[in-house]
Amino acid sequence: MLEIKNISKTFGDRQVLYNISGSFEPGQTSLIIGGSGTGKSVLLKCMIGLVKPDSGEVLYDGRNFLADNEEEQKTIRREMGVLFQGSALFDSKTVLENVRFPLDMLTDMSSSEKNDRAQICLQRVGLEGAGDRMPSEISGGMKKRVGIARAIVLNPKYLFCDEPNSGLDPLTSIKIDQLIKEITDEYQITTVVITHDMNSMLEIGEKIMFLYKGKKLWEGNSDTIVHSSVSELNDFIYANKLLREMEK
Template identity: 85%
Template sequence: MIDIKNITKTFGDRQVLAGIDGTFKPGDTSLIIGGSGTGKSVLLKCMIGLIKPDSGEVLYDGRNFLTANLDDQKTIRREMGVLFQGSALFDSKTVFENVRFPLDMLTDQSEEEKLDRVQECLRRVELENAGDRMPSEISGGMKKRVGIARAIVLNPKYLFCDEPNSGLDPLTSIKIDQLISEITDEYKITTVVITHDMNSMMEIGEQIMFLYKGHKLWEGNSDTITQSDVKELNEFIFANKLLREMEK
């Protein structure tokens, strides 16, 4: 479980996050939604330690990540898996080598153990026959799946996905959503997804937090999001639906 309490962040005279609270539960696919510039990615970066908030707490199963000593922070980081927006694969490494990279950096496993674990993760994302291919030789959707395999190779307790559907066609987006949801449920991971995709909200949004200009204006799930009386959220949903229609 992840608890965030009163997270604030200001850049210069611009407040990006204004006292954000939230709880993210194991086995749930939790979404943080909102338009561009609302603070979604900044909040994610605060949660994984890429940005230090001005105030607040980030608790991983009761452990305050922000005030922990360096060794404890490293321990918590090893329990995280991150799928970056652009997949962030190493162009000079094969698919197999990309997935193996965290094992090389953070474990003392034998070559046989690494081989078994990488193959297991590639099978889980249905890329068991793509290990020898380079990132330049695979599609955008396959790159996302490689990114997911790399994110789960260390058996993380916490999974963070930053705009996993960015740049993908609607059908591939649905498949990526389903894969993230299935892995979350299967391994009881605490998953946090940054997205503005309406399909994601309706299909995998077991918990949804809506940010607007750095404030949390609404929280609920896919069953209650269309019943909201929050004007800014309704406008966001309408604009998202309109964009979807235009893309068809």
């Protein structure tokens, strides 16, 4: 289980997070939603150690990630997989080399073992045979799949996805959502997705946290979100519906 307790963060004189708390369960796809500038990505960076909050706790199975020493933090980081916004692939590396990169950095596996593991992950995301291609030679949806394969190559207990559907057409977005959900169920990963995509909220939002101006205003799931009495959330949902209609 992943827990966050009273996470607050200020940059200069601007507070971006106000005492955010929540928990995220294994085998569950949890979403953090909200408009631009609401603190979603900052909260994610606090959870994975890229940003240090001013106060609060981040607990991985009871282990305080923020209080641990450097060696213990490395142990927890090895249990994380991250799909960055835009996939963040290395342009100079092949698809296979991109996927095996975490293995190169964090393991003592042999080269053949790394390649075998990377191939298994590529096969899991439907990209068997694409290992020798360069990122410039594949579509945006395929790049997302490569990013997912890289995120799971270390058999993580925790998977973090930052706007996995950004820049994708609606049909490809649905496929990426389904893949994330399948992998979460199959490996019983604790998955946290940062998104503003309405389809994601309704299709894979087993737990949803809504942020507004750095504060948690609502928490629920895909069944209860449309019945919310929080006006800011209802406005956010309505704006997403209009955007979806315009994209059709």
